[in-house]
Amino acid sequence: MPELPEVETIRRGLEQELLGRTLLDLHVKERVHLLKNCSPAQLRRALIGRRLKAVGRRGKFLIFDFERSEKQHSSLGQHSIVLHLRMSGRLLLVPAQHTRLILKFSDKTLYFDDARRFGMLYLFESALRESLPPLSELGIEPLTPAYTFGGFRALLQSKQEIKRLLLDQRKLCGLGNIYANEALFAAGIHPQRPACSLSSREARRLFEAIAAVLTRAIEAGGTSIDSYRTPQGELGRFQEEFSVYERAGKPCYRCGELIESISQGGRSSYFCPCCQTQ
Protein backbone atom coordinates (compact mmCIF):
# COMPACT_ATOMS: atom_id res chain seq x y z
CA MET A 1 0.00 0.00 0.00
CA PRO A 2 2.77 2.44 0.67
CA GLU A 3 3.55 5.01 -2.00
CA LEU A 4 6.42 7.49 -2.01
CA PRO A 5 5.24 9.61 0.96
CA GLU A 6 4.69 6.57 3.16
CA VAL A 7 8.03 5.02 2.19
CA GLU A 8 9.80 8.33 2.77
CA THR A 9 8.17 8.66 6.19
CA ILE A 10 9.29 5.14 7.05
CA ARG A 11 12.80 5.93 5.78
CA ARG A 12 13.08 8.96 8.04
CA GLY A 13 11.79 7.00 11.02
CA LEU A 14 14.26 4.18 10.49
CA GLU A 15 17.13 6.60 9.97
CA GLN A 16 16.30 8.22 13.27
CA GLU A 17 15.94 4.94 15.14
CA LEU A 18 18.61 2.69 13.66
CA LEU A 19 21.37 4.63 11.91
CA GLY A 20 24.87 3.64 13.01
CA ARG A 21 23.70 0.56 14.88
CA THR A 22 25.22 -2.86 14.35
CA LEU A 23 23.10 -5.75 13.10
CA LEU A 24 23.50 -8.51 15.65
CA ASP A 25 21.15 -11.11 14.23
CA LEU A 26 18.74 -11.70 11.40
CA HIS A 27 15.91 -14.21 11.00
CA VAL A 28 14.00 -14.95 7.82
CA LYS A 29 10.54 -16.31 8.57
CA GLU A 30 9.29 -16.34 4.96
CA ARG A 31 11.92 -17.30 2.48
CA VAL A 32 9.88 -18.30 -0.55
CA HIS A 33 8.10 -15.07 -1.29
CA LEU A 34 10.37 -12.48 0.26
CA LEU A 35 13.94 -13.22 -0.80
CA LYS A 36 14.30 -12.57 -4.53
CA ASN A 37 18.01 -13.04 -5.17
CA CYS A 38 19.61 -14.63 -2.12
CA SER A 39 19.24 -17.31 0.49
CA PRO A 40 18.77 -16.68 4.22
CA ALA A 41 22.35 -17.90 4.74
CA GLN A 42 23.73 -15.43 2.21
CA LEU A 43 21.77 -12.62 3.81
CA ARG A 44 23.10 -13.49 7.26
CA ARG A 45 26.67 -13.87 6.06
CA ALA A 46 26.60 -10.52 4.25
CA LEU A 47 24.99 -8.45 6.99
CA ILE A 48 25.45 -9.77 10.51
CA GLY A 49 28.04 -7.78 12.40
CA ARG A 50 27.78 -4.84 9.99
CA ARG A 51 26.82 -1.29 10.87
CA LEU A 52 23.83 0.39 9.23
CA LYS A 53 25.46 3.22 7.35
CA ALA A 54 22.49 4.77 5.54
CA VAL A 55 18.78 4.36 4.97
CA GLY A 56 17.80 5.53 1.50
CA ARG A 57 14.87 5.44 -0.86
CA ARG A 58 14.29 5.20 -4.61
CA GLY A 59 10.67 5.44 -5.67
CA LYS A 60 8.85 3.03 -3.39
CA PHE A 61 12.01 1.03 -2.56
CA LEU A 62 13.84 1.32 0.74
CA ILE A 63 17.62 0.92 0.66
CA PHE A 64 19.65 -0.18 3.68
CA ASP A 65 23.39 0.30 3.26
CA PHE A 66 25.63 -1.65 5.62
CA GLU A 67 29.36 -1.16 6.09
CA ARG A 68 31.90 -3.79 6.83
CA SER A 69 33.50 -2.07 9.80
CA GLU A 70 34.69 1.36 10.81
CA LYS A 71 38.27 0.64 9.84
CA GLN A 72 37.83 -0.78 6.35
CA HIS A 73 37.16 1.97 3.88
CA SER A 74 37.05 -0.15 0.76
CA SER A 75 33.56 -0.37 -0.69
CA LEU A 76 34.34 -3.94 -1.67
CA GLY A 77 32.19 -6.45 0.11
CA GLN A 78 29.78 -3.86 1.44
CA HIS A 79 26.20 -4.91 1.03
CA SER A 80 22.79 -3.30 0.75
CA ILE A 81 19.24 -4.49 1.20
CA VAL A 82 16.71 -3.22 -1.33
CA LEU A 83 13.17 -3.72 -0.03
CA HIS A 84 9.75 -3.13 -1.57
CA LEU A 85 6.76 -3.20 0.78
CA ARG A 86 4.19 -3.74 -1.98
CA MET A 87 0.62 -3.79 -0.66
CA SER A 88 0.78 -4.78 2.99
CA GLY A 89 4.44 -4.58 4.02
CA ARG A 90 5.29 -2.67 7.20
CA LEU A 91 8.50 -2.01 9.09
CA LEU A 92 7.84 -1.81 12.79
CA LEU A 93 9.87 -1.60 15.99
CA VAL A 94 7.48 -3.98 17.72
CA PRO A 95 6.41 -7.42 16.50
CA ALA A 96 3.08 -7.81 14.70
CA GLN A 97 0.95 -10.70 13.50
CA HIS A 98 2.64 -11.41 10.17
CA THR A 99 6.34 -11.02 10.85
CA ARG A 100 8.37 -12.24 7.83
CA LEU A 101 11.82 -10.93 8.76
CA ILE A 102 13.51 -9.87 11.98
CA LEU A 103 16.55 -7.59 12.08
CA LYS A 104 18.04 -7.45 15.55
CA PHE A 105 20.21 -4.40 16.14
CA SER A 106 22.28 -3.57 19.19
CA ASP A 107 19.43 -2.09 21.19
CA LYS A 108 16.41 -2.16 18.90
CA THR A 109 14.76 -4.76 16.73
CA LEU A 110 13.11 -4.16 13.38
CA TYR A 111 10.23 -6.39 12.26
CA PHE A 112 9.11 -6.68 8.66
CA ASP A 113 5.39 -7.45 8.83
CA ASP A 114 3.60 -8.41 5.63
CA ALA A 115 0.16 -10.01 5.71
CA ARG A 116 -0.10 -10.58 1.96
CA ARG A 117 3.50 -11.70 1.40
CA PHE A 118 3.91 -9.50 -1.67
CA GLY A 119 6.99 -7.77 -0.26
CA MET A 120 10.31 -8.27 -2.07
CA LEU A 121 13.85 -8.13 -0.73
CA TYR A 122 17.06 -8.02 -2.76
CA LEU A 123 20.64 -8.23 -1.53
CA PHE A 124 23.29 -6.39 -3.55
CA GLU A 125 26.86 -5.29 -3.30
CA SER A 126 26.39 -1.65 -2.37
CA ALA A 127 28.34 -0.34 -5.36
CA LEU A 128 26.06 -2.17 -7.79
CA ARG A 129 22.64 -1.67 -6.27
CA GLU A 130 21.55 1.23 -8.48
CA SER A 131 22.83 -0.28 -11.70
CA LEU A 132 20.90 -3.56 -11.46
CA PRO A 133 17.17 -4.26 -11.56
CA PRO A 134 14.90 -3.36 -9.91
CA LEU A 135 16.40 0.06 -9.11
CA SER A 136 17.98 0.47 -12.54
CA GLU A 137 14.55 0.22 -14.15
CA LEU A 138 12.99 3.08 -12.24
CA GLY A 139 12.10 6.31 -13.98
CA ILE A 140 12.47 9.91 -12.85
CA GLU A 141 12.56 10.46 -9.10
CA PRO A 142 10.16 13.22 -8.05
CA LEU A 143 11.25 15.83 -5.47
CA THR A 144 14.88 15.66 -6.63
CA PRO A 145 16.92 17.75 -9.09
CA ALA A 146 16.32 14.93 -11.62
CA TYR A 147 12.67 15.97 -11.68
CA THR A 148 12.62 18.66 -14.36
CA PHE A 149 9.74 19.93 -16.47
CA GLY A 150 11.61 19.07 -19.64
CA GLY A 151 12.16 15.51 -18.51
CA PHE A 152 8.58 15.19 -17.34
CA ARG A 153 7.17 16.50 -20.60
CA ALA A 154 9.25 14.06 -22.58
CA LEU A 155 7.43 11.21 -20.79
CA LEU A 156 4.10 12.34 -22.13
CA GLN A 157 4.77 11.27 -25.75
CA SER A 158 2.26 8.47 -25.66
CA LYS A 159 -1.42 7.86 -26.29
CA GLN A 160 -1.61 6.06 -22.99
CA GLU A 161 -4.17 7.34 -20.52
CA ILE A 162 -2.42 9.84 -18.27
CA LYS A 163 -3.50 8.12 -15.05
CA ARG A 164 -1.99 4.82 -16.17
CA LEU A 165 1.18 6.53 -17.29
CA LEU A 166 1.61 8.15 -13.88
CA LEU A 167 1.51 4.71 -12.26
CA ASP A 168 4.24 3.33 -14.56
CA GLN A 169 7.31 3.23 -12.32
CA ARG A 170 9.63 3.03 -15.36
CA LYS A 171 8.54 6.54 -16.33
CA LEU A 172 8.09 8.30 -13.00
CA CYS A 173 8.64 6.44 -9.74
CA GLY A 174 6.88 6.76 -6.41
CA LEU A 175 3.33 7.59 -7.43
CA GLY A 176 0.64 5.06 -6.59
CA ASN A 177 -3.11 5.09 -6.88
CA ILE A 178 -3.83 7.67 -4.19
CA TYR A 179 -1.36 10.34 -5.25
CA ALA A 180 -1.91 9.84 -8.99
CA ASN A 181 -5.61 10.52 -8.45
CA GLU A 182 -5.01 13.47 -6.16
CA ALA A 183 -2.40 15.05 -8.44
CA LEU A 184 -4.69 14.80 -11.48
CA PHE A 185 -7.47 16.51 -9.56
CA ALA A 186 -5.13 19.25 -8.37
CA ALA A 187 -4.05 19.83 -11.97
CA GLY A 188 -7.61 19.71 -13.33
CA ILE A 189 -6.88 16.86 -15.74
CA HIS A 190 -9.21 13.95 -16.48
CA PRO A 191 -7.55 10.58 -15.75
CA GLN A 192 -8.50 9.17 -19.16
CA ARG A 193 -6.88 11.93 -21.20
CA PRO A 194 -4.23 10.56 -23.58
CA ALA A 195 -0.89 11.72 -22.19
CA CYS A 196 0.11 13.26 -25.51
CA SER A 197 -3.05 15.40 -25.56
CA LEU A 198 -1.94 17.53 -22.61
CA SER A 199 -1.13 21.10 -23.50
CA SER A 200 2.08 22.63 -22.27
CA ARG A 201 0.13 24.50 -19.60
CA GLU A 202 -1.60 21.33 -18.47
CA ALA A 203 1.68 19.43 -18.37
CA ARG A 204 3.14 22.22 -16.27
CA ARG A 205 0.20 22.15 -13.88
CA LEU A 206 0.48 18.38 -13.50
CA PHE A 207 4.25 18.56 -13.03
CA GLU A 208 3.78 21.01 -10.19
CA ALA A 209 0.73 19.25 -8.72
CA ILE A 210 2.67 15.98 -8.40
CA ALA A 211 5.45 17.65 -6.43
CA ALA A 212 2.98 19.60 -4.29
CA VAL A 213 0.83 16.58 -3.42
CA LEU A 214 3.83 14.41 -2.57
CA THR A 215 5.42 17.14 -0.48
CA ARG A 216 2.21 17.81 1.42
CA ALA A 217 1.66 14.07 2.00
CA ILE A 218 5.17 13.66 3.41
CA GLU A 219 4.48 16.57 5.76
CA ALA A 220 1.34 14.73 6.88
CA GLY A 221 3.32 11.56 7.53
CA GLY A 222 1.67 9.71 4.64
CA THR A 223 -1.79 8.17 4.35
CA SER A 224 -3.21 5.65 6.84
CA ILE A 225 -6.34 4.10 5.39
CA ASP A 226 -5.87 0.67 6.87
CA SER A 227 -2.61 -0.87 7.99
CA TYR A 228 0.08 1.69 7.22
CA ARG A 229 1.98 2.90 10.29
CA THR A 230 5.31 4.60 10.78
CA PRO A 231 7.99 2.37 12.32
CA GLN A 232 7.11 3.94 15.66
CA GLY A 233 3.45 2.99 15.17
CA GLU A 234 2.12 6.45 14.31
CA LEU A 235 -0.71 6.97 11.82
CA GLY A 236 -0.37 9.14 8.72
CA ARG A 237 -2.82 12.01 8.35
CA PHE A 238 -3.04 12.69 4.61
CA GLN A 239 -6.34 10.77 4.34
CA GLU A 240 -7.88 13.83 6.00
CA GLU A 241 -6.85 15.86 2.96
CA PHE A 242 -8.18 13.67 0.15
CA SER A 243 -9.93 15.67 -2.56
CA VAL A 244 -11.13 12.71 -4.64
CA TYR A 245 -9.65 9.41 -3.50
CA GLU A 246 -12.39 7.13 -2.12
CA ARG A 247 -14.87 10.02 -2.39
CA ALA A 248 -17.13 8.62 -5.15
CA GLY A 249 -20.65 10.05 -4.86
CA LYS A 250 -19.54 12.86 -2.56
CA PRO A 251 -19.51 16.53 -3.56
CA CYS A 252 -16.35 18.06 -4.96
CA TYR A 253 -14.97 20.54 -2.44
CA ARG A 254 -14.23 22.94 -5.28
CA CYS A 255 -17.43 22.94 -7.37
CA GLY A 256 -19.95 20.72 -5.57
CA GLU A 257 -20.33 18.25 -8.45
CA LEU A 258 -20.36 14.61 -7.37
CA ILE A 259 -17.04 12.76 -7.56
CA GLU A 260 -17.10 9.81 -9.97
CA SER A 261 -15.13 6.59 -10.02
CA ILE A 262 -14.06 4.43 -12.96
CA SER A 263 -11.67 1.53 -13.43
CA GLN A 264 -8.40 1.95 -15.34
CA GLY A 265 -5.99 -0.93 -15.60
CA GLY A 266 -7.81 -2.66 -12.78
CA ARG A 267 -7.36 0.27 -10.42
CA SER A 268 -10.00 2.69 -9.20
CA SER A 269 -9.77 6.22 -10.52
CA TYR A 270 -11.64 9.06 -8.82
CA PHE A 271 -12.25 12.44 -10.42
CA CYS A 272 -14.54 15.43 -10.55
CA PRO A 273 -16.35 15.46 -13.92
CA CYS A 274 -16.62 19.24 -13.74
CA CYS A 275 -13.11 20.22 -12.61
CA GLN A 276 -11.36 17.53 -14.68
CA THR A 277 -12.71 17.67 -18.22
CA GLN A 278 -12.06 15.15 -20.98
Added chain:
DNA sequence: AGTATAACCTGTCTGC
Protein backbone atom coordinates in the same frame (compact mmCIF):
# COMPACT_ATOMS: atom_id res chain seq x y z
C1' DA B 1 0.62 0.41 -29.01
C1' DG B 2 -2.57 0.35 -25.47
C1' DT B 3 -5.87 -1.84 -22.44
C1' DA B 4 -8.08 -5.52 -19.66
C1' DT B 5 -7.73 -9.34 -16.82
C1' DA B 6 -5.87 -12.42 -13.78
C1' DA B 7 -2.44 -13.68 -10.66
C1' DC B 8 0.35 -13.30 -6.43
C1' DC B 9 -1.98 -13.72 -0.85
C1' DT B 10 -4.55 -12.19 3.04
C1' DG B 11 -7.72 -9.30 5.48
C1' DT B 12 -11.88 -6.67 5.74
C1' DC B 13 -16.23 -5.14 4.63
C1' DT B 14 -20.99 -5.59 2.49
C1' DG B 15 -25.00 -7.83 1.38
C1' DC B 16 -27.93 -11.79 1.43
Added chain:
DNA sequence: TGCAGACAGGTTATAC
Protein backbone atom coordinates in the same frame (compact mmCIF):
# COMPACT_ATOMS: atom_id res chain seq x y z
C1' DT C 1 -23.97 -16.00 12.47
C1' DG C 2 -22.27 -17.73 8.03
C1' DC C 3 -20.80 -17.30 3.61
C1' DA C 4 -19.91 -15.53 -1.00
C1' DG C 5 -18.15 -11.77 -3.42
C1' DA C 6 -15.89 -7.42 -3.93
C1' DC C 7 -12.15 -4.77 -2.92
C1' DA C 8 -7.48 -3.04 -1.17
C1' DG C 9 -2.00 1.73 -0.94
C1' DG C 10 1.59 -2.76 -5.99
C1' DT C 11 3.57 -5.18 -9.76
C1' DT C 12 3.80 -8.60 -13.49
C1' DA C 13 2.48 -11.94 -17.16
C1' DT C 14 -0.60 -12.95 -20.63
C1' DA C 15 -4.32 -12.21 -23.75
C1' DC C 16 -7.30 -9.27 -26.95
